[in-house]
Amino acid sequence: MSALEMREVVKEYRLRNGLQSKRLRAVDQVSFELQPGRTIALVGQSGSGKSTIAKLLLQLERPTSGQILVDGKPMQYRGAAAATYRKAVQMVFQDPFASLNPYHSIAHHLARPVKLHHPAFTRDEVDERVLELLRRVRLDEDFAHRKPHELSGGQRQRVAIARALAPEPAILVADEPVSMLDVSIRLGVLNLLAALQREENLGVLYITHDLATARHFSDEIMVLYHGKVVEQGPADDVILNPQHEYTQLLAEAAPAPERRLAELHP
Amino acid sequence: MAITTEGAAAVEKSAPVRRRAWPPLTLKLAVGLAVAGLIVLFGVLGPLLVGNPSTVRDIGLTAPGNGFLLGTTQSGQDVFAQLAYATRGSLIIGVVVGAITLLLSAFFGVVGAFVGGATDEAFSLFTNIMLVIPGLPLVIVISSYVPNKSIWLVAAVLAITSWAGSARVLRGFTLSVRSRDYVLAARIGGEKRWRILLVEILPNLIPLLASQVVFAVIFAILGEAGLSFLGLGASGSFTWGTMLFYAQNGLALRLGAWWWFAPPGLAIALFGAALSLINFSIDEIINPKLRSQTRAERNKWSVKA
Amino acid sequence: MSVLNIENLSIDYLAETTVHAVRDVSLTLERGEILGLAGESGCGKSTLAYAITRLLKPPAQITGGRVVFSSREGYDIDLSSLAGDDLRAFRWDKIAMVFQGAMNSLNPVLRISEQLEDVFLTHRPELSKAERRARCGQLLERVGVDRDRLRAYPHELSGGMRQRVMIAMALALEPQVLIMDEPTTALDVVVQREILREITRLRAELGFAVVFITHDLPLLLEISDRIAVMRDGLIVELDDALTLYTRPQHPYTKRLLSSFPSLTGDRGGFVRTGAIDEEAG
Numbered sequence: 001m002s003a004l005e006m007r008e009v010v011k012e013y014r015l016r017n018g019l020q021s022k023r024l025r026a027v028d029q030v031s032f033e034l035q036p037g038r039t040i041a042l043v044g045q046s047g048s049g050k051s052t053i054a055k056l057l058l059q060l061e062r063p064t065s066g067q068i069l070v071d072g073k074p075m076q077y078r079g080a081a082a083a084t085y086r087k088a089v090q091m092v093f094q095d096p097f098a099s100l101n102p103y104h105s106i107a108h109h110l111a112r113p114v115k116l117h118h119p120a121f122t123r124d125e126v127d128e129r130v131l132e133l134l135r136r137v138r139l140d141e142d143f144a145h146r147k148p149h150e151l152s153g154g155q156r157q158r159v160a161i162a163r164a165l166a167p168e169p170a171i172l173v174a175d176e177p178v179s180m181l182d183v184s185i186r187l188g189v190l191n192l193l194a195a196l197q198r199e200e201n202l203g204v205l206y207i208t209h210d211l212a213t214a215r216h217f218s219d220e221i222m223v224l225y226h227g228k229v230v231e232q233g234p235a236d237d238v239i240l241n242p243q244h245e246y247t248q249l250l251a252e253a254a255p256a257p258e259r260r261l262a263e264l265h266p
Numbered sequence: 267m268a269i270t271t272e273g274a275a276a277v278e279k280s281a282p283v284r285r286r287a288w289p290p291l292t293l294k295l296a297v298g299l300a301v302a303g304l305i306v307l308f309g310v311l312g313p314l315l316v317g318n319p320s321t322v323r324d325i326g327l328t329a330p331g332n333g334f335l336l337g338t339t340q341s342g343q344d345v346f347a348q349l350a351y352a353t354r355g356s357l358i359i360g361v362v363v364g365a366i367t368l369l370l371s372a373f374f375g376v377v378g379a380f381v382g383g384a385t386d387e388a389f390s391l392f393t394n395i396m397l398v399i400p401g402l403p404l405v406i407v408i409s410s411y412v413p414n415k416s417i418w419l420v421a422a423v424l425a426i427t428s429w430a431g432s433a434r435v436l437r438g439f440t441l442s443v444r445s446r447d448y449v450l451a452a453r454i455g456g457e458k459r460w461r462i463l464l465v466e467i468l469p470n471l472i473p474l475l476a477s478q479v480v481f482a483v484i485f486a487i488l489g490e491a492g493l494s495f496l497g498l499g500a501s502g503s504f505t506w507g508t509m510l511f512y513a514q515n516g517l518a519l520r521l522g523a524w525w526w527f528a529p530p531g532l533a534i535a536l537f538g539a540a541l542s543l544i545n546f547s548i549d550e551i552i553n554p555k556l557r558s559q560t561r562a563e564r565n566k567w568s569v570k571a
Numbered sequence: 572m573s574v575l576n577i578e579n580l581s582i583d584y585l586a587e588t589t590v591h592a593v594r595d596v597s598l599t600l601e602r603g604e605i606l607g608l609a610g611e612s613g614c615g616k617s618t619l620a621y622a623i624t625r626l627l628k629p630p631a632q633i634t635g636g637r638v639v640f641s642s643r644e645g646y647d648i649d650l651s652s653l654a655g656d657d658l659r660a661f662r663w664d665k666i667a668m669v670f671q672g673a674m675n676s677l678n679p680v681l682r683i684s685e686q687l688e689d690v691f692l693t694h695r696p697e698l699s700k701a702e703r704r705a706r707c708g709q710l711l712e713r714v715g716v717d718r719d720r721l722r723a724y725p726h727e728l729s730g731g732m733r734q735r736v737m738i739a740m741a742l743a744l745e746p747q748v749l750i751m752d753e754p755t756t757a758l759d760v761v762v763q764r765e766i767l768r769e770i771t772r773l774r775a776e777l778g779f780a781v782v783f784i785t786h787d788l789p790l791l792l793e794i795s796d797r798i799a800v801m802r803d804g805l806i807v808e809l810d811d812a813l814t815l816y817t818r819p820q821h822p823y824t825k826r827l828l829s830s831f832p833s834l835t836g837d838r839g840g841f842v843r844t845g846a847i848d849e850e851a852g
Binding site for chain 2: 090095
Binding site for chain 1: 611612759760761763764786787788789790792793813816817823826827829830831832833834835
């Protein structure tokens with residue numbers, strides 16, 4: 001896969017309130033293109049529609065109107081093309097405590113996608129691939145036999161990343177991958193994602209509410225407000241020279257200690 | 267003015283405790299298992315060791331003694347032998363109802379919720395209708411149609427009227443598990459639906475299923491006792507309920523023949539209590555917060571000076 | 572002149588293995604200052620906050636040290652000596668707290684007015700109904716919420732407004748110390764900025780001291796006078812806010828600071844190209 005494109009996608013939900021119903025536009029005419037090797041950040045506050053976009057890309061929801069194009073052709077939901085797509089696009093979830101099944105070992109979580117991607121592999125080959133995935137996310141081999149509750153939040157998130165990499169995808173959707181982790185661990189996990197992106201030439205969609213990490217982690221930023229993209233452009237430009245007033249509001253509201261420092265020691 | 271502390275930052279982080287898959291053997295669970303186990307043993311082996319419970323003798327209503335551990339009924343039948351066969355009969359009903367309830371509630375609750383869409387709506391509607399139909403009158407109506415009921419028929423009737431509540435609980439739980447991140451991750455990974463149901467969702471449901479089955483068994487035994495007492499039970503067989511029925515008809519209470527009605531009544535109470543204790547222990551797996559709330563747990567904490 | 576003196580406080584959680592949540596912590600809170608308490612989950616900052624207001628429940632146990640409150644009127648109170656009615660009178664009157672997840676601390680079936688008036692009913696029973704109503708209105712306006720929202724239910728207010736109501740409730744009796752445990756964590760960045768402005772403004776107006784607990788270090792750098800960094804039950808660094816930011820001493824403080832890339836300045840420990848990778852987590 002060389003490109004994943006969203007063209008004027010709209011997603012509406014119908015909210016039922018007794019006999020009445022209201023239409024909620026979660027995603028409103030959003031267009032962008034994801035390419036391997038580039039990171040795009042999707043920045044927005046809660047309720048802006050960013051999780052909905054992730055679900056649309058992962059085929060967990062279907063767009064109300066607009067198109068999602070894979071290499072120029074419309075996305076398929078059934079058949080061989082759909083199966084290929086599902087292997088090419090993977091997701092890392094926000095909550096490290098909810099994204100792993102407490103009843104199964106880490107090895108099970110990683111072995112399943114490997115087996116689905118390579119049905120011809122023998123048991124040994126699958127095991128070998130599982131250990132290799134663990135190595136790639138800088139986790140020790142004996143983590144394979146442990147259960148999720150024995151791991152810390154950061155370790156679980158690394159397992160989630162390993163699981164996403166198992167089918168050898170081209171695109172990775174990271175939905176707030178570090179917002180539920182302890183502060184001092186976030187750095188490590190984000191740097192790991194950056195390293196893996198470089199090694200695998202992945203296209204990454206980094207969904208977050210944090211402008212600062214968005215700027216340093218991605219090439220391009222899209223600012224989402226009530227389902228609409230209000231600003232789009234190279235990361236440094238959007239942050240240092242915001243055009244839309246909502247972006248300016250976000251930039252001004254984010255904690256910026258240097259500002260206070262500059263005020264007190266001009 | 268900076269204050270810093272060095273050194274002590276390297277703290278030994280103890281390895282996280284392994285979570286047990288089985289409930290810890292608390293006193294509650296031990297007592298429950300012991301009592302239930304003894305009763306089941308009695309029901310399985312008892313009939314092989316006692317005499318014929320239906321033999322009528324001339325001696326009439328006699329108190330325990332004279333070779334009869336629990337005395338005789340009005341028609342001279344051995345109460346202890348009857349109790350052994352009655353235990354087996356009631357347990358059979360309990361097991362059959364438990365099994366049928368498990369199958370029906372799992373099908374309409376779990377499968378329906380997992381498949382979603384129109385199937386879910388249809389199953390849910392059916393479950394709600396079955397739930398709303400009054401159980402006891404329905405059982406009475408069905409029972410009165412068939413004059414000579416076997417244990418199996420009684421069990422079937424009880425099961426049909428009791429699976430709906432369980433199905434609703436299972437449906438609610440399955441809906442919540444279905445939307446959890448790891449199930450979504452399995453879908454994205456390309457897992458087939460039936461595999462997701464079996465491998466990801468079912469293990470989460472096992473404690474709840476176990477609890478529902480135990481509850482169904484308790485309901486079955488109590489329900490059967492109630493039915494038999496009203497004369498609508500399996501009149502030809504021996505169950506705790508039919509023993510009580512015959513004791514009532516034989517005016518056992520009025521005549522002070524405690525050995526006739528007390529043993530089956532006590533058996534029902536003890537078995538019900540034992541199963542409930544087991545259920546409470548299962549609840550503690552489902553909700554670990556309950557574990558630390560009992561006074562016994564709190565007393566374990568010693569206050570250091 | 573200090574208003575709160577924490578001397579060698581130790582708190583343990585008694586369980587199968589005893590957890591030392593707070594270890595020999597000593598801290599002084601000056602009158603009218605904003606002290607930031609920074610740390611990650613599990614470091615003991617919330618436990619410390621609950622200990623000051625004597626809200627700890629078993630299995631938590633204070634195993635050593637004491638907390639002394641020096642009132643504006645000139646007397647000192649050892650908080651561990653308070654009990655019963657004295658403790659109830661003391662709480663909220665002298666030291667008040669805004670809890671973590673404060674937006675869920677409002678009773679969903681009672682109107683805002685009832686919940687605010689409840690504070691006055693408990694602590695100022697001599698007030699008449701009209702006076703109570705008037706005071707509640709004033710309180711709300713003081714935190715920037717319209718007076719006619721008194722009749723609303725919590726679910727009718729936005730997250731930011733609910734947080735302001737919680738702050739209003741805490742300030743009802745004009746306490747001398749306000750403890751805030753992660754008050755802005757669940758809020759949008761824009762709303763967060765507004766709440767912080769309110770707090771600074773109210774502090775200037777009423778002169779209370781604030782203990783602001785959070786994991787968000789850049790936030791603390793903006794509003795605190797001093798910052799204490801906590802880890803594993805210990806205070807590893809305590810310094811003036813700007814000095815901590817520009818010249819951190821302890822390696823843990825440095826690590827925390829580098830986890831927050833600056834929005835407009837340099838990228839801290841982030842390496843976009845992925846050439847270096849830190850061992851963490």
